[in-house]
Amino acid sequence: MLGEFDIIARYFTTPDSEPPMPGVALGVGDDCALLSPEAGHELALSVDTSVVDVHFPGDAPPEAIGHRALAVALSDLAAMGARPRGCLMALTLSHAEPDWLERFAHGFRELGRRTATPLIGGDVTRGSLSIGVTVIGDVPAGQALRRTGAAPGERLAVTGSLGGGHAGLRMWQAGGHDLADPLLAAYLTPTPQLAAGQALRDLASAGLDISDGLLADLGHLCRASGVGAVLSPDDLPLAPSLDMTLGREAALHAALNGGDDYQLLVSVPDAAWADAQQRCAACDVALTEIGRVTAEPGIRGIPETLQGVGWQHFTGGAS
Amino acid sequence: MLGEFDIIARYFTTPDSEPPMPGVALGVGDDCALLSPEAGHELALSVDTSVVDVHFPGDAPPEAIGHRALAVALSDLAAMGARPRGCLMALTLSHAEPDWLERFAHGFRELGRRTATPLIGGDVTRGSLSIGVTVIGDVPAGQALRRTGAAPGERLAVTGSLGGGHAGLRMWQAGGHDLADPLLAAYLTPTPQLAAGQALRDLASAGLDISDGLLADLGHLCRASGVGAVLSPDDLPLAPSLDMTLGREAALHAALNGGDDYQLLVSVPDAAWADAQQRCAACDVALTEIGRVTAEPGIRGIPETLQGVGWQHFTGGAS
Known part of the structure; x- marks a missing residue:
């Protein structure tokens, strides 16, 4: 023994x-x-x-x-x-x-x-x-990317793609065990976005990871920064084949609420946007604009049918 | 919820x-x-x-x-x-x-x-x-008290008293739930020896805590330092009332093997011994010599009947 x-x-x-x-x-x-x-x-x-x-x-x-x-x-x-x-x-x-x-x-x-x-x-x-x-x-010192600091008018952007973590979990539960499948890999062997985080550190005004789900973590960012947001669901970078696997509505729901996507959400001033995209491209990481920061609190632009609850222990779990 | x-x-x-x-x-x-x-x-x-x-x-x-x-x-x-x-x-x-x-x-x-x-x-x-x-x-930088560095001839000493953790555990298991009892307190609400550790840092040549049991952790110190030790069982500072509670033989066994004593074991050169005792006294912590470091590997001076195994997960646990 x-x-x-x-x-x-x-x-x-x-x-x-x-x-x-x-x-x-x-x-x-x-x-x-x-x-x-x-x-x-x-x-x-x-x-x-x-x-x-x-x-x-x-x-x-x-x-x-x-x-x-x-x-x-x-x-x-x-x-x-x-x-x-x-x-x-x-x-x-x-x-x-x-x-x-x-x-x-x-x-x-x-x-x-x-x-x-x-x-x-x-x-x-x-x-x-x-x-x-x-x-x-x-x-x-002083350069860490915090949740505070997002300002109205800035672009909200995410690295990589969304919904893969949730879809991969469902796939495993349904008996799909091919680790080469990108959805399953997104769930079981995610890649932390270390290079992108360091690249964006001095360009973004605020950021966090979205492991609790995009909407839940965007809510954390907005509350910490004292701002709101408007999102464009059509701009969300869905994980490859997510549409086909889940159907459009469920794919969007997974991308917004699913959790287990180890991607970064950042708020980037317009003046820094081109640099931010270039630096992420140099790391071979997609950076996709998904909406804007607003002065008005709350998150707008998401139909109610697409709003779930982010992952929380003790209150019933993920969407 | x-x-x-x-x-x-x-x-x-x-x-x-x-x-x-x-x-x-x-x-x-x-x-x-x-x-x-x-x-x-x-x-x-x-x-x-x-x-x-x-x-x-x-x-x-x-x-x-x-x-x-x-x-x-x-x-x-x-x-x-x-x-x-x-x-x-x-x-x-x-x-x-x-x-x-x-x-x-x-x-x-x-x-x-x-x-x-x-x-x-x-x-x-x-x-x-x-x-x-x-x-x-x-x-x-460079001043941490490591397990390496103990040299033959140095004094081995422990802070506080021994065996209380083990006896406190047995007491709880037997239904004794008076947290004011010093044995039960040694087990359930131990006091980390932070002040003593900082006081001894530049006087002791090596040290570690003895949460796995005195003999087991002395073994770690000896192997890391490439030395051995000779102990004097009669010098062990037994926890108050340990003798009476467990009997002499079981008390010594608990002090040597019991684990859950969050005390420090240090190796102190003769020249630093008086300072070490003074500094510990200033922290209101007893520092008791229990033996000496030897060039010859192995631990001597402990009758076989008093040697148990230190706490280890997966191999059957404590003595």
Whole structure:
């Protein structure tokens, strides 16, 4: 039987052969990890917990579960325009199955490698499967992209496409398990928009990720900034084949309310719009205008039939 | 029914009337929290997950559960000699019961207030009760108290007293629910040794907390430092009334193997010993010599009957 320390040593410790990441003074293996902050930078910190059968299906491929747990946390760094510096994982497991752990750790570490996010600490406990990931990033002092700051007249824009997360969840539940399908990939192995977040940081006036659903998170942005918004549903960048898979009405509903789309919503002044599009294009990320910020509070332009509730725990969940 | 955002706003957001903590540029309410690191300091980070009926009894007072979840994480900062800067909480709940949440949040925030550890972020998810706490501290660059560095001939010493955590757990299980009892308090509402850790940082050559049990954690220190140790069981500072409660043999066994004692074990050169004792006395913390570091690996001086296994998940648990 694998013990807690065996699991950490075998699956979650960087081999001595790998060069240490810049800024990591001490990684896994002591009471704390140590990070050396870069001068003139603030630290951005966030935690996201992924619970089996709440946030991901228990029978999903372990690689995808590992990838997803880190991706959803990194999306919060992306939303602040922060650069990842490291992460800590609080892994709760009901049993320690070596093959599952090997594949899970591979998915987690592979995304960590691609995004330069070393695992610098964590713990392993026994209980119902859940993965808590704390991400640490940095951002030049005073330049983080917050939810406050959107001003009337600015363009509202989203990265990537919408509705794929919701459709992918439905697809998995209906028995579709082809991870190469872009909708399923959007749900199970999302890509955090780190490059776009950093590219947009000094151009956008406000931004956040839309993991709770576009309308719910737009509501958060509007309340934080003291503004409103008008959206053009016809301009929403629907995930590829979403129309065909769900039908037009359900596709729009998923794009507006579905949640699990790890994209960014930003407010961009007209003067910065061309630059914002160019920088996103350079990152190979679409940036699509979906509406405008208004002085009048509230969100307009969405027929009532397309308004659902964003994902919230304890109140009945997603649309 | 309380929603996720209601819970965060009601129980875990600092009132606007409270002054912001120094260094916290942005707290709960955006995608990430923002911390301003102090020049010349490294960040110390650690995560600890407390799972119901694994780490604490589900029927414990909610204030104690909240206190304990933060305390066990802060103990890792203490072990590095770090000063707390903030924490993030990943709270997983099976249901949202306002009275329970109010009391839980009170216990958590009260210890946060006493230790200057503001809650700067977190998330709330649905599932079996578990509390993941990430703590962030800082320490002058290069001065963290690590597990490496203990040298032969140095004194091994522990803060506070031993065995209380184990005895308190047994007491709770036997129906003793008087939180004023020092043994029960050692288990349910431990005090992280933050002041002692910072006081000992530049005097001790190595240190760690002994939450896994003294012998298990001494083993970690010895392996990391490439040394051994000889202990004097008669010198162990047993928790008050431990002898009487458990009998001599079981008391020593609990002190050596019990776990749940959130004390520090340090290795101190002779030349620094008097200073170390004085500084701990100034913090009102006992510092007791329990043995010496040896060049020869292995731990000697403990009769075999007193050797148990430290707490490990997945391999059968504590002694």
